[in-house]
Amino acid sequence: MNLRSTLALALILTCGLAAAPGLARDLDQDEALRLRREGVIMPFEQLMQHVGQAYPGSTLLEAELEEEDGILVYEVEILTLQGVVRELELDARNGNILKDEEDD
Template sequence: MKFRRITALLLVLVCGIASAPGIARDLDQDEALRLRREGVIMPFEQLMQHVGKAYPGSTLLEAELEEEDGVLVYEVEILTTSGVVRELELDARNGNILKDEEDD
């Protein structure tokens, strides 16, 4: 009986965590390519033009396409010309910068 209660509690916790807002789902390259072909997201090169305007001469370090609360975003890390690493989130549909902060 005690084992069933613990199992039930763990199941509720796991389901609650999986459905909690703010949890991002990484999309793989096949999904990204399909979304680009379907016109759901902009080509990555165009999105990076927004970053280039905000941080001219910056270097791309890492990029991931994620779905956060139903919104497709690119999480991008760049190295600025002043040597600062910044983490940005870009709306994958239009390139708008949603988040811009110095990375720790």
């Protein structure tokens, strides 16, 4: 492969990676506890108050703490009183709902 082909391939790969969505990294319980103790993230119970305001009476099905593009996010699945499963993403620093969609 000549230099021109190599540079063209590198440019294509770079553009493809730049267009791809960022990868998420799951954080374990120990890391979540450390971040909470350091005051980097809010207590999960406080974050869930935001969910309770948006969906009163909902049931928590699953929760994961992830780092997405440098932002700590809780990915939460809930079951609403209407029987709908929703997936929400909450900013772990302040509880703001970043994403709210019906889960399929």
